[in-house]
Amino acid sequence: MGNCIICSREVDGRICQSHQEDVVFDFRGNSPNQLIRNRFYRGVVDGYADFGVFIDLSPKVTGLLHRSELDGRLESLNWEPGDTVYVQVKSIRDNGNVDLTSSIRQSDREFRGTLIQDGTDEKLPKEVNEGNPSEGDEETTHERSAPHSDGGNASAVETEVAASEDEPAADSDTDTDATADAESETEAVADEESGTEVVAQTTSEPETAVDDEPETEAVEEPEPDKPSGDLAEEPPETKEVTRRNIGELGDRVGELVRIEGEVVSAHQTGGPTIFELRDETGVADCAAFVEAGVRAYPEIELGDVVRLDGEVELRHDEIQVETEALVALEGDDAAAVQRRLADAMTERARPDELELVAGDERLEAISEELLDAAEAVRRAVLESRPIVVRHAASADGYVAGVALERAVLPLVREEHATSDAEYHYLNRRPLEDAVYGMNDATNDVTRMLQDRDRHDEKLPLVVLAGTASTVESQDGLEMLGIYGAERVVVDAAPADPEIADTTDVLVNPEAEQNLSTGALAASLATTVNADVREELAHLPAVSYWENTPENYVEAATEAGFDDEAVTDLREAVALEAYYQSYDDKRELVGDLLFGESQEAVAVAGAPADVAADESLAGHIAAQFREKLDTEVETAQANIEHSEAQGVDVAVLDTDSYTHTYDFPPTSLLMDVLHRRGDAAVTVGISMDKLWVRADTDLDLRAVAHDAAENAPNAGISASGLRQGRIEFLSGAREAVESAIIGAVTEQFD
Incomplete structure (x- = not known):
């Protein structure tokens, strides 16, 4: 028997049933059947398939995170093979297959603790490390700093583990109350040798002078278990806090720093609250933890000007500040920070001059x-x-x-x-x-x-x-x-x-x-x-x-x-723009316009008749031409020619003689038909839309207005000026066609 590291309840292991999802496990077993359903595990990306991602939970156990379990598209994941990720076990099938689901918590600090599951045994990281130090590593022994409501500092893992040791839970509560009382006191003493002000760190606003030199302030580390006797009379341990710009935090990993700036976002994860802070040099994520899933510093709102003290850390190659104290600034202090931000903004935002692609x-x-x-x-x-x-x-x-x-x-x-x-x-x-x-x-x-x-x-x-x-x-x-x-x-x-x-x-x-x-x-x-x-x-x-x-x-x-390369790019982009038209297709379009244009590369998975050195743009452009030529050929065979006021007019029934729901779109088809035809006016008409192209510059609004006078109840509207499109009521199609052609040919005079 043992005690739950979260609530101290007696359990067979280290975590009670109600807190299973508050802890992340490092799995060191060799069988899928040793996994526990609904637990969160740390894993390593093994590789991708069309249907999902394979995650190694241990060297001998691999699970599948199916694409249906993701909030977004599989292609949007930025995981690479070898990356550490966090997943939840959804089920273990009879054949040993492990089904996983995604976790919004993607770091140790977002959980309330870390345990090692060695087969079916649950162990604390320190137990494994003490027994075999070579097995310990930074990830397994991770401890996060947890800012209490009074700005104090404690290790979340240490706090939770302490509650499960030999002392009764009641004694632990008493110690916690004593700690809170001790940390809520604020002192100010003068260091006679250095003249530096020493304060106990609280959530109240410390006084800070704003000048051109980095400011330094010594901060007392709270001591919840202060010893008695002679040791009690020793001065408290202090750390110097220096205001730093966010732009230089990459060189300050491991240091306790002070940041002053504006809160530009704040979001709650399953673990800490993440504040995004902006100063005159950049933006940084700052994590503040009170309790898993609970908003830290609820008084801090979007747009507040704040002062934050914390330790600079590197998490998955990203800079993050572990918050120890955070207060909103007011009065002159806030105004000084706002002036710095405004001055930097003005200097950085407006370009000095135009930078054109080519003279124009x-x-x-x-x-x-x-x-x-x-x-x-x-x-x-x-x-x-x-x-x-x-x-x-x-x-x-x-x-x-x-x-x-x-x-x-x-x-x-x-x-x-x-x-x-x-x-x-x-x-x-x-x-x-x-x-x-x-x-x-x-x-x-x-x-x-x-x-x-x-x-x-x-x-x-x-x-x-x-x-x-x-x-x-x-x-x-x-x-x-x-x-x-x-x-x-x-x-x-x-x-x-x-x-x-x-x-x-x-x-x-x-x-x-x-x-x-x-x-x-x-x-x-x-x-x-x-x-x-x-x-x-x-x-x-x-x-x-x-x-x-x-x-x-x-x-x-x-x-x-050259001209051929530019043409390939234009046609390839036009084809891809049509498919999934609401999707940005960032990666694909980037490959077309930038990735494949420097030198021809083989098209992965291309048919055997595609040349090995054909570029992606060239391959897609070939599809563009094939589809477009087929559609144009069909359309040209069904165009009806007539003459109105001495002007040659070509009319195509797009409902009957185009593949309405396939490439090319009607607007592009009408452009090509007019360029390749010899009529002065080319018209495409469907059930309730009409496209018009002409050799003269048309005023489409005037066309719609004049046509509406001749077909007053047809609901004629020039709603698509940039596409040369006019809309109308389907029941008035014949009247609209005649009225539009008449209005267009009048503009040739």
């Missing part, structure tokens, strides 16, 4: 707007605000979105110590349409409010590229504004005047020009982060289907991309 007078004419947008993006990174990039699911839209993504990700990694920060602080969400409607806005607002309430996240900066510049997007933009989300719209097509009043920054040329949104966004990206200029040099050329400006052709060529 059209972009220099809107330099202030580009600088304003770049400042908004950089400020969001520095303020630890998430950035949401919305762009159309087209080749041009993807180029724009990916350019911004590639510029921002290095800044996020530089600013945040955690490895998953790039997925947390940047989300790229393609839009199927070129309009940012209420459906999209409702989705974004719902997600940002959930993240704010559940994870104490700040409201995001929303960047809309190649969309949201027409009045059809006004309602969606206004909804974001109601909740205080900052909005930046970047679009090469002329924007409606109303949009300027519903955005914080609008980057837009004043007149119709041969400028793609991809080219515009790429130069915004290089202004945000000049270090990615060479990496993005070929992207503007990729965004053009025809009439690519010479300056962007030259930029791509200098970067090593």
Whole structure:
């Protein structure tokens, strides 16, 4: 018999049934049948399969974490073979297979204790280490510092184990009360030799002078079991606490430091509370533990200016501060920190000058707007605000979105110590349409409010590229504004005047020009982060289907991309943009635009007839051409030609003569049909939508307005200006077709 290390209850082992899930086990058995269902175990990633991840729980026992047990996609896991992970045993099958489920707790410190399961025996880490020191290691003997409500410091494992030793539980309670009483007292004594102020560390606000030199303060270590006699008269042990910048913590591992800054997020794990603190040099995770799953320092809220003392540790190659004391600053102390943050923000956020992919007078004419947008993006990174990039699911839209993504990700990694920060602080969400409607806005607002309430996240900066510049997007933009989300719209097509009043920054040329949104966004990206200029040099050329400006052709060529390579990239991205259009496909698109473009590589798993040296982009571009040519051939055979007001018009019934739910999308098909045809006007019409392409610059709103006069009850609406699309009531199809063609041909006069 023994005592539970959590509650001291007598048990056969070291943990009672009710606290099984509060402890993580290091399994050293040799049979799956020795595992205990619902227990949490430390394991090592063995490898991936299509259906999940294999986890070694011991050298002789392996379990499967099935993809259905994951919160997200299997592909989103950043585990590598050999990584230490934490999983829960779901079941042990009769054939010895072990089914695992995921754990939100992914470090020892998030559990209330660690035990070793040697076969069926349960042992304390110190018992194993004392019996055989060679078996001990840092992970097995892990102890975490637990800040009590009075700012004291104790080892969570030591506290829990002490309760299970030979002394009765009642004596343990008495000692704990005495400890709390001792730690709640605050003293201030003067060190006669050094003149340094010595204080007992509490949650009350210590006085700190803010100056240019690092401040040092000696802090008394609380002594819950203070000895009597002569030893009791010795001065308490102290540690010096020096204020440090977060940017230098990588060189301070093992030191007790003081940080002053703003709380940018606070989330509760199954173990400690994780506060994300930002100062003028960066952001760091700070773990505070009171009790597993219980919010530490509940008085500290998002946006508070605080002073935190803690020890710098390295957890899975990431810097983390184990919090020992945390207080909110007020008055002059808070104002001084806020001034430092504001001054640093102003200096770091606004770029000194434009950094264009290639010289372009059209972009220099809107330099202030580009600088304003770049400042908004950089400020969001520095303020630890998430950035949401919305762009159309087209080749041009993807180029724009990916350019911004590639510029921002290095800044996020530089600013945040955690490895998953790039997925947390940047989300790229393609839009199927070129309009940012209420459906999209409702989705974004719902997600940002959930993240704010559940994870104490700040409201995001929303960047809309190649969309949201027409009045059809006004309602969606206004909804974001109601909740205080900052909005930046970047679009090469002329924007409606109303949009300027519903955005914080609008980057837009004043007149119709041969400028793609991809080219515009790429130069915004290089202004945000000049270090990615060479990496993005070929992207503007990729965004053009025809009439690519010479300056962007030259930029791509200098970067090593000839016309054929650029064409392959454009067509491959266009094909992948169509499939899973709401998914960012970050890794795949990154491989297409950056990973496979430097040199041809073999396509993994490609058919035998695919050349061994064919690039990924070339392989997918071949599929693009095959699918597109097949569809165009079918469509051309079923186009009906007519003449209206002396203008040749080609009309295609897209419901009858296209594969509506397969590639290519109707908008892209109409572009190709018009480029390859000889009619002045090409029209595609379905049950309730009509696409129009013409040799003249069309005013689609005027077309819809004039057509509505001739078909007044048809519900005609120019809702898809960027795609040349008009919508109507399906019952009025014939009347609408005639009215639209008449309105279009009138603009040829």
